Amino acid sequence: MKAFQFVEWQRPGEVRDVPVPEPGPGEVLVKVGGAGACHSDLHLLELPAGSRSFAPPFTLGHENAGWVERLGPGATGFEPGDAVIVYGPWGCGLCMNCRQGMENYCQVPGLPSPGGLGGTDGGMAEFLLVPSTRYLIPLGDLDPREAAPLTDAGLTSYHAVKRSVHLLGPGSTAVVIGAGGLGQMAIQVLKALAGATTVVAVDVSADRLQVAEDVGADETLISGDHAVTAIRAITGGLGAELVLDLVGVTSTLTMAAQMARVLGHLTIVGVGTASLPVSFGSPPYECAVASPFWGTIPELIEVIALANSGKIRMLVEHFGLDDAADAYQMLHDGRIRGRAVITPHD
Known part of the structure; x- marks a missing residue:
């Protein structure tokens, strides 16, 4: 064969x-x-x-x-x-x-x-x-x-979302960084498991963001400092309950730490080789950082x-x-x- x-x-x-x-x-x-x-x-x-x-x-x-x-x-x-x-x-x-x-x-x-x-x-x-x-x-x-x-792509996204569903509900925000295959599935899983949450997709590609919108994202943002500012505005300055980084490079991890809120979840799914600096004030207080596998x-x-x-x-x-x-x-x-x-x- x-x-x-x-x-x-x-x-x-x-x-x-x-x-x-x-x-x-x-x-x-x-x-x-x-x-x-x-x-x-x-x-x-x-x-x-x-x-x-x-x-x-x-x-x-x-x-x-x-x-x-x-x-x-x-x-x-x-x-x-x-x-x-x-x-x-x-x-x-x-x-x-x-x-x-x-x-x-x-x-x-x-x-x-x-x-x-x-x-x-x-x-x-x-x-x-x-x-x-x-x-x-x-x-x-x-x-x-x-x-x-x-x-x-389906199972990894599902597992990453499911562990944080208890944080999500009416008035909550979930950010999906990276709108490729994993990100598109994560958006759909978020809508299926926590439909009342606002799902925001972030990517460098306008084309991928259009696909993200097609599969259910409520908001889409081009990656960068302005995306961090926009998330702060969407969440009343508090940050998102859940930030999923499906890329895992330095720029996305830096964004993720700035987008998360106190007592939130920052979940690293992407297999990029960057590391996330962790100190007393960053990510925010008691923000749980995890890197689930499959x-x-x-x-x-x-x-x-x-x-x-x-x-x-x-x-x-x-x-x-x-x-x-x-x-x-x-x-x-x-x-x-x-x-x-x-x-x-x-």
Whole structure:
């Protein structure tokens, strides 16, 4: 089969011929409908050799959905042809966190090891080997080609928002910095979970801000000092209850600290390499700063329920396997409106 693989540090990925995996005991072979292209992949491809404990080659793609193709011995709960989405962070399954569905916070050193990110083959191929049926969530009426990014862009945004919902309500403000694929999903999740809050999108791109408005943002602001002033005006000088930084570079973290309020939440989701200076007065007093990672298996079930109800929807652009390198270049250049999805069987 064909697979789009990370073959060498600081080089673009390549389409290669690899064997079709054979599912072993408890494993499942999934026919891939869609595999999302994520900025995390770009960061991985751009790292120098030796930056991680694993080594190439392996197949990219950690946002995966498709149809059950074949079950290994002892694997139960699904039938061939079932439409499924694949939970991404693969943990040990046995520690306290994993037993609560929080495999994103597996307590075993070196885990979780997501397929497509941690040295294990991911889903940018015709077939994906999934190590356990516990990572499969039924898709219902959703098309795997459209739903694939829900397993990361959707789940990560949902988890980041859900932890702060108790701060939001009538008269509250939530700021989403970065209106790309993650930001667009975060806006929709905020409207679904805390509809009475005012959602403000901030980005450097007017085009992305227009998309943010289309998916539910109440206000949009071009990034910069004037955006901080505008947030202060919107909130009566107090700042926002929740600031989500989906970029994570110096300029956005600086803005985030200035936009947050006393007793608020400043949540860093973006994987930029900047650090947030923390001192006695900045961020504001008792403003909780957190950097959540992905989300839980139960939360992915909730994300799929929201998508099936029509309350959230990922904007996607489809690319064939042979065009995967072009999709990543477009992602690098900021030319993807929502999420690029590789569709091996189109």
